[in-house]
Structure formats: structure tokens, C-alpha cells
Amino acid sequence: MISVESWGRIGIYPHNIMHLTAPDQALSIVKNNHPGIAYGMGKSYGDACLNPGQLLWNTRGLDHFIHFDADNGRLTCEAGVLLRDIQQLFLPRGWCLPVTPGTQLITVGGAIANDVHGKNHHGFGSFCDQVLRIQLARTDGSIIECSRHSSPDMFAATAGGVGLTGVIITAELQLRHSPNLWLETETIPYYGLEEFFYLSDSSETEWEHTVSWIDCLSGTAAKGLFMRGRPARDYDKATQPRRSRNIPITPPLSLVNRLSLKPFNLTYYQLQKLRPVQRHEYYEDFLYPLDHLTNWNRLYGPKGFYQYQSVVPRDSGMATTQAMLDAIASSGEGSFLAVLKTFGQRQSIGMLGFPRPGVTLALDFPNNGDATKKLFERLDSIVRDAGGRIYLAKDARMSREMFEAGYPLLNEFTRYRDPGISSALSRRLMGS
């Protein structure tokens, strides 16, 4: 047994691990050793990729490219390939992934299983919108090829299906032409949600990427920084590979706490304001800002941290978001990274997919035990009343009721589950 944690480090549990190292070997391991759950890079914050005391199938050895068609940008690869490796290899050749999340250090399998989204949801949807085909290994020994055209229901169950429909062995992805490795970006301070929504809406046609950082502790007219980016035209500069820095140890206490947050948020805000509003940024710096700080999750100390990410419909989005910010401010729990962003008019293709039209708020909270949980329950009721949902990739604690309220296709999804697959998340939220 080996100790394994997910990104939030809420619990570190012993697991049996089996390494999938080649497609045929993976089929026989999955068939002969279950129940288990696939584990990619463990960048999910909660328990989607955990199975305490039981089996994990580690997919990182499935890291081979299989086919690339340079005429149409279709790439077939194994599910343990990192998004970073795809980006670094294909960007210089004029191709890239249409959608990537805020870290590129995740696997293709993990990106499909959470149908991850990026800063360009309004233009490109979520990850599975670029997935053409999936090959799944099931614990009964069968292999299922699915796409929008063949076994479309299994495809929709697997997209965002948190690993529960089978182990993804290979996938075919549609890359897009990449215009430039450099982005033209703007950072714009805003006060209050009205300004935020105005900036978001008015940026959507001209700007591929939009996102904002918001200071949850700054009261009613919340202070925020709106960031937008688009491929730069006529700009090119040689780049130095970034040196990554590591947080080598876990400090005994969370460095993110009540005392440090307020000054931090203020300083961050002031510093960002001092930077030029318009700049050119290398795609890695703009799209994956924390990837060069290895193990930054350790800053939250031995008790770990939670991320709370919700999406609520757009029509009531302003009032709902304000109610959530107020609840946070009055709880005094604070949040170091609070990200506020609108989603475009696209629903995830996945039955349990997270992205839907609306506005999403993502908040990191150090684990302060009951106080944090109480705040989450308060936030849950706001999100549920608004008809929203919580992101499974981030969740470690929501109740079954909250889950069922947010994911109306759950019953349909259950039909496509692989009975030999189970995770801490599936037992917590689906009872098996």
C-alpha cells in the first residue's frame, strides 16, 4: 500500500497501485484486477481519483502518441499523455488543443473524465467538444469504442463521467490551428459584479480568453481584476524556458490564513494594478500561471484545502454570486484564489459534465474543519436555490442531495457505469 493524495490534500490514504504501461497490458490488468479507479495526475482537488484502502490504476505509463494527421489536425494518443506534452510538441508546428484548463499538467484521460474547461469556454466549449473518439476498457474484459456517432450514449456518459464508465485507453482529439505562442492580454480593474458582467459580455466577441480574480473580502462593491487575452498578431519573441520552483516541504500550519489573506489580497490587487494594462504574454504564463510553482498546494499546510467551484444560471447569476460573496465575507473564512468567470452558451456533452451556460465561481479555502464546512453548507443552499451545481473535479464534501439536485441526468448515467469501478467520490455521492 502506498499513500496517495489528491490536489487538495484533505486526506492522504493508503492505496494499492497498479501501473498501466501499454494498451494490451492495461486491458488485462483492468479485467483481472478490480474494483478500482483510474488515477491520472491526481490534479483533482477532491476524491474523484481516490479509492482509500483499495486499487488505483495509474495511467501515466499510457503516454504514447499513436497517430497524427497533419492535414486535418486529428491526433490519436493514449490516455496518460499530458496536455503539456501535446501543447509543447504541436504548438511549434502550428497546432494546439482548443481547450485546456488552468494547468496543463494533467492527462488526456483526466481531462475527458472531468470534461474540463478553460478560459475560452464562450468560444470553444469544454474539453470533450474536441474529443472525436474514445476507446474504453471495461472490467468485464470488453473494449468499447465510442463517439458522437457510435455508442453516443456511452460517449456522453464517459465525457465528464469521473472515470466510472471504464478506463480510457486511447482518444482521438481534434486539434486546431494555433495562430501564435504569444497572447495579447489586458488586465482591467473592476468594482462590483455589474462591472464584471459588463466586461465579460462585451469581451466575448473580440477576446478568446476571459477570466477574473475577485477579492471576496472587499465588501459589496467587490474589487476584482478582469483579464482577457487573444492570440497576438505580428508579435514574436524568443522565450527562455521557465525555471520551475518547488515548495519542498509542507509547513506545519497553513500559510494561507485569516492574518495573511487580507494583506495578500490587497497586495496582489495593488501589484497587478501596477503592471501595464496591456501586455504580451507567453501562452504558458497566461494560461497556466501556477504550473511553474511545483507543489504550491503544500502552502495550505498539513490539513490541506478545499476548492469550492459552482456554476449558476446566468439570469440570476449576479444576485446569486453577490449572495455567495456576502456569505463568504460574513463567515470570515476568506479565500486566496477566487476566480469568477462566465461560461458561454454551451452545455457539456457529458451527462455529468460540469460546464453549462452561466457564471462560475471557484474559491480555495484552507481546511479549518467545521467552520469551513458550515460556510460550504451556506453556499450549497444558495447554489441549489439558483439551480446550479458543484464541480466534481473539485469536490470532496458535498452531500448526495446537493449532487442529485445539480445533476439531473444522474439516473441515465448510472446505466452506463462499469460495475467493477468505484471511487471514494462514487461511494460518497452515488452509494456505490
Add this chain to the structure above:
Amino acid sequence: MRNIVIIGATSSIAEHCARLWTKQGDVTLTLVGRDAQRTERVAADLLIRSNYAEIRVVITDFLSPSSIKATADQIAQKGVIDIILIAHGSLPDQHDCEQDLNKAHSALEVNAISPVLFAEAFADHLAKANHGTLAMIGSVAGDRGRKSNYIYGAAKGLVTRYAQGLQHRFHNSGVRIILIKPGPTDTPMTSQIKAAGARLAPVDQVASDIVKGIESGKPVIYTPAIWQLIMSIIRHLPATIFNRLNI
């Protein structure tokens, strides 16, 4: 264009070396394996990573001297070789080897006899060209016999002595012989001991050390480098102390 030949091309360490070589510029890669499907998987991947370098796949019987000879002759005929990396090997369970001589026998064949015969088959071609680097993957396990893996260690020890001999033979020539001694590395070969909690070096780091080491021409490469120190201590421990250790 560099001409690189990899024996045991499906080895994870070798594959990561190949990925680095394809990044460095134009290469022709000849991948020698024992199983077509597994070797083609590696070739397809390298083809894409290299932006379509020239890659050949050769399938042969790794345990047959005549196949080894024919393979080497056939590859050498295609052009002057710059680098040969001999990488195949397998980590047997020591206890199984003690119980079953067949297992001990095949461990010795795969880890000692086969790589040596491959090297020997290429040596004449290198001598004729008076050019090229031949690198063999031994192991820190070959530096001193230990109760926990002495069959494997003995095989790697044989490779060590063999490489020394070749280095002597090619001293003062255009041919360089390099012995690589990795410490425990995160590859499929070690997935059992990894599951048991062993600390392993990342394979891309080991591969990077190997590629740089081959470039520098150092006769012996420990990777990660710290193993040079560790093994120097282990080699020098007096038997009275060593034999009491549980390693």
C-alpha cells in the same frame, strides 16, 4: 544526420533517450525489439514526436546468437552508425531464481549473454568504421553482489567486465565504449518494487543523464549521479560489515 541504433527499444529508459535524441535534431533511428506490436507502438510515438524522422523497426530473437549476428550485419550495412544503445534487461525475483534454475538461467541470458553478444556483433563493424559510440546499460546492482538480487547483479557484473574489456580493446581509437549504471528508476521493470513503496528516480532524468553522458564520452555513467558515491561506499565496505547488512 545522426544514425542511432537502439537494442531493446521498448525499454522505458531507452525510449526516453530516443525522445531526447529526436528533439536534438535530425536522426535516423533503428529500433530493435523482440515483439512487433510493442516495438511499432514505440516507433509510431517517436515518429510523431520527431516530426517524422526516419525510423526503422527490426524484430529479432534476442537469445539466438545467429539472429543477433544477422541483425547487426543487416543494420551495419545500411550506413555508418553513430550511437548504439543496448538497453534490454529484466529484473527477476531473486527468490524465484533460487527455487527454479530455469528462471536463473533466463535471467542470466537476458541480462548478461544477450547484451554482450549484441555488443560483440557490432564491435567489428565499429572497428571497421573506426567510428561510433557503443553504450550498454548495466546497473548499480553489478557493483557488488547482494543477497537480495545476486543473480541479476551477477549478470550486470558480467556486462561490467565485458565493457571494461571492450574499452581496453578500443582504447586510442575512434570508437567509444560507455557503461551506464542506473540506480533504481521508475519504469515498468520496477513497478512491483514501486508498488511496495520504493523511491525511484524519474525515468526522464535518467535518460537525460544518459544522453548527456554519451555526448561527453565518459566511460562510466552513474545515474542519478549520487549513486557513484553510494556504490563507492558499498563497494568498499569490509565483508564483515557488509554481510551483516540486510540489503
